[in-house]
Amino acid sequence: MKWLYPGLGIKRWILAMLLSLILFLFSFTTIILGVKDITTLWKYKLEGFFYHLGGYVYVFSIISGIVSLIILVFAFIKTNQAIIRFLLPKEAEDAKIVNLMYNHRFLKRGPKLVVIGGGTGLSVLLRGLKKYTSNITAVVTVADDGGSSGRIRGEMGILPPGDIRNCLIALSESEPILEKVFQHRFKTGVGLEGHNLGNLFLAAFTEIMGFEQAVKEMAKVLAVRGKVLPVTLENIVLQAKLKDGGIVWGESNISKSRIPIEKISIIPSYAKPLEDTIQAIKEADAIILGPGSLYTSIIPNLLVTGIEEAIKKSKRPVYYVCNIMTQRGETENYTALDHVEAIYKHTSSRFIDYIVVNNKEITSRQKYLYILEDSVPVKIDKDKLAASKVKVLEGDLLAQSNQVRHDPDKLARIILTNLLKEHFRSRSFIDRILLERKLSLKSD
Numbered sequence: 001m002k003w004l005y006p007g008l009g010i011k012r013w014i015l016a017m018l019l020s021l022i023l024f025l026f027s028f029t030t031i032i033l034g035v036k037d038i039t040t041l042w043k044y045k046l047e048g049f050f051y052h053l054g055g056y057v058y059v060f061s062i063i064s065g066i067v068s069l070i071i072l073v074f075a076f077i078k079t080n081q082a083i084i085r086f087l088l089p090k091e092a093e094d095a096k097i098v099n100l101m102y103n104h105r106f107l108k109r110g111p112k113l114v115v116i117g118g119g120t121g122l123s124v125l126l127r128g129l130k131k132y133t134s135n136i137t138a139v140v141t142v143a144d145d146g147g148s149s150g151r152i153r154g155e156m157g158i159l160p161p162g163d164i165r166n167c168l169i170a171l172s173e174s175e176p177i178l179e180k181v182f183q184h185r186f187k188t189g190v191g192l193e194g195h196n197l198g199n200l201f202l203a204a205f206t207e208i209m210g211f212e213q214a215v216k217e218m219a220k221v222l223a224v225r226g227k228v229l230p231v232t233l234e235n236i237v238l239q240a241k242l243k244d245g246g247i248v249w250g251e252s253n254i255s256k257s258r259i260p261i262e263k264i265s266i267i268p269s270y271a272k273p274l275e276d277t278i279q280a281i282k283e284a285d286a287i288i289l290g291p292g293s294l295y296t297s298i299i300p301n302l303l304v305t306g307i308e309e310a311i312k313k314s315k316r317p318v319y320y321v322c323n324i325m326t327q328r329g330e331t332e333n334y335t336a337l338d339h340v341e342a343i344y345k346h347t348s349s350r351f352i353d354y355i356v357v358n359n360k361e362i363t364s365r366q367k368y369l370y371i372l373e374d375s376v377p378v379k380i381d382k383d384k385l386a387a388s389k390v391k392v393l394e395g396d397l398l399a400q401s402n403q404v405r406h407d408p409d410k411l412a413r414i415i416l417t418n419l420l421k422e423h424f425r426s427r428s429f430i431d432r433i434l435l436e437r438k439l440s441l442k443s444d
Helices: 011-041 047-087 089-094 097-108 119-129 147-156 162-170 176-182 197-209 211-221 251-256 275-283 294-302 307-314 336-345 364-371 382-387 408-423 429-443
Strands: 113-117 136-140 227-230 237-242 247-249 261-267 286-289 318-321 354-358 391-395
Touching: 011 047, 113 119, 113 275, 113 294, 119 136, 119 162, 119 294, 119 408, 136 162, 136 275, 147 162, 147 197, 162 176, 162 197, 162 211, 162 227, 176 197, 197 211, 211 227, 227 275, 237 251, 237 294, 247 251, 251 294, 261 294, 275 307, 286 408, 294 307, 294 336, 318 336, 318 408, 336 354, 336 382, 354 408, 382 391, 391 408, 408 429
Parallel strands: 113 136, 113 286, 136 227, 286 318, 318 354, 354 391
Antiparallel strands: 237 247, 237 261
């Protein structure tokens, strides 16, 4: 009976549906039974009415039946719109209901993707992928010890929330203003200056219910499309052995070092992943590494016990998204092959099937700005990559920006197009057609 409460805005449409249904049934029985049987059925109460209609009884019945059907469908649509506007007020204003339903259904049928990494690069990729599927599991590094995340980690003894927050926001379907608030960084205030509101929000949830559950609850608040998981719940610290034999501890200190990195490791070395992460890798249609800082955002995830083994056992295609530019303190003078070999140096198997690279030349202004940071475009050594049995997926992946960044949609499209053509055969015909149609619409 609560559907009849005042103020819901649907009583009129429910009443219209009932009346139109009655009219339709009356018209239907008139046509099927005929006038004689109908008047008998109604005990001759409508005999005069039908008498005056004469030979037009059936015409009247057909017209009234059609009209009642139109009213029934219209009232049904209005009832659904009233409900959806309550549940999704913003989306209902900006899009047709059928589009919302189609997108929701399409995304649920999309490929199952596991994306492993950290930093801003990972969140860029997630923004592109979420347009094509909601079956995304982002596995995020928790080794950050700088900035707001580092302060929270040091003062509260919890896992760094920064990269997790970025990924949650990247996959969010919430209002833009909510995203802006969660990304806000305080510029003043004793104890607050430099902190990010989203980090503090996640820290508060962590104190109440623990980090793993805090991430899940924040995902609900932000209406996240997919899942975001920390690679481990252990409070890990990065350790880098440098080419000169020196040792550097901490993600922020490693990035500041100018001596080339020989090898990276995590402490404790026995850190274990979440069961959800291993399960997601087992069920994945594809696994994507990067983009992001090679030694501090990507490789540390592969050092967590069980991650590499799960990737190797999955038998699914593995894509490595190579950074567009080299990074000071980590990958100076590295080619694309050097990035791949650095990953292999830290693992026991050679599991990368594809390397995704940008072949669009950056502007002279961008080159100048990045030279000041000792950063240059990563060289694509195709022949050497082919010899190492890594296939190259290349294209214009640049975003329209003064900074050299991947374009989210271009990056997602090049990966998913390849996945559709080469590895999506086992999925249903409908799934393949829907993904192909979505990709072609985006490319247009």
